[in-house]
Amino acid sequence: MGDLVYRLLLFLNSSKNEDINYTIATTMLHNINHISDMNINKLADICYTSPAAISRFCRKIGYSSLSEFKKSALINKNLYSVGTMQAKGMHLNISRENILNNMSSEIDKEILDLKNSLDLKIVDLVIDLIFSTPNVSIFGTQFSQLMAQELQRKLVMVGKLISHAIDVQEQEKLAESLKENSLAILISPTGRFTLYHEKLWNNIKNSKATVVIITEDKNLEGINIEYKKRSNYIIYLPNKEEPSVYIDSHRYALTYLIEYIYVRYGSLYMN
Known part of the structure; x- marks a missing residue:
């Protein structure tokens, strides 16, 4: 299923044109902790595009379906937002x-x-x-x-x-x-x-x-x-x-x- 942030950044960093897919990737990264809770219509709205374009983008970055994409988003949220993948030292009050x-x-x-x-x-x-x-x-x-x-x-x-x-x-x-x-x-x-x-x-x-x-x-x-x-x-x-x-x-x-x-x-x- 892969790490969604990794795939989005890889797509963004290798994009030659700032087209609709570039906009989708950027918007998803800005909303990375929320997209697992969004349906396809909400995703399309925040990216200023159509549900069909969202589905095509998910396949473009290697997911077989929107469902697989959202599962990856949820894994990412659990790992990073909860703190599993964060350095615990940043939460300590030391010099x-x-x-x-x-x-x-x-x-x-x-x-x-x-x-x-x-x-x-x-x-x-x-x-x-x-x-x-x-x-x-x-x-x-x-x-x-x-x-x-x-x-x-x-x-x-x-x-x-x-x-x-x-x-x-x-x-x-x-x-x-x-x-x-x-x-x-x-x-x-x-x-x-x-x-x-x-x-x-x-x-x-x-x-x-x-x-x-x-x-x-x-x-x-x-x-x-x-x-x-x-x-x-x-x-x-x-x-x-x-x-x-x-x-x-x-x-x-x-x-x-x-x-x-x-x-x-x-x-x-x-x-």
Whole structure:
């Protein structure tokens, strides 16, 4: 189903013309916490367009129907408005110096936890697959998408071109093209990719490609049991014993991991 804010911003940032779809996307972002409660006529009214245009726009950004679009809007509202995805530290009455110090401590701990838990043998196996597989594709959304793009950029500098697509729909097409001699790398730190991007995950899962997944090490069935069933290799990010107060979980561990993969690849295959 995907994150609605991510899809709307992606559409907005890639739009070349400020047409009616641009207006719809902008209006929805301004009203992001309310659109799950609106019917199609109300959505059309606030966007100064027709119900038919709203339906077309929903399909344009990857939703099969208005119903699926509104379910995504409700998930977004529950995650962000309730505070699940907000930094809890912004609600604490502490000094700016303490905010900075506490953030630094959380970042340091996240990086250290990855350093102490990372299975370097598995990472080397994955790096060897990246080197030896002719068709490598990497998948992810939101921050994971940025990290996928960053790894793509860095690997080019050490002689390896891998495939990636920014838009979720284009990633779905990329996953459909996976063959037996392909390698698919999925970045899913929280393990919820299968819930938010079911079609994309099914395309990866049903392919004959070798599958590598980067995700949190959880022993919860239903969170990453799908990954364990389908993946050939899993690179685990460390579990979060306590939720972060100031930083997004896994952001710095994932950045550290991507940098390590790049440097290790270069040390093995450039020298």
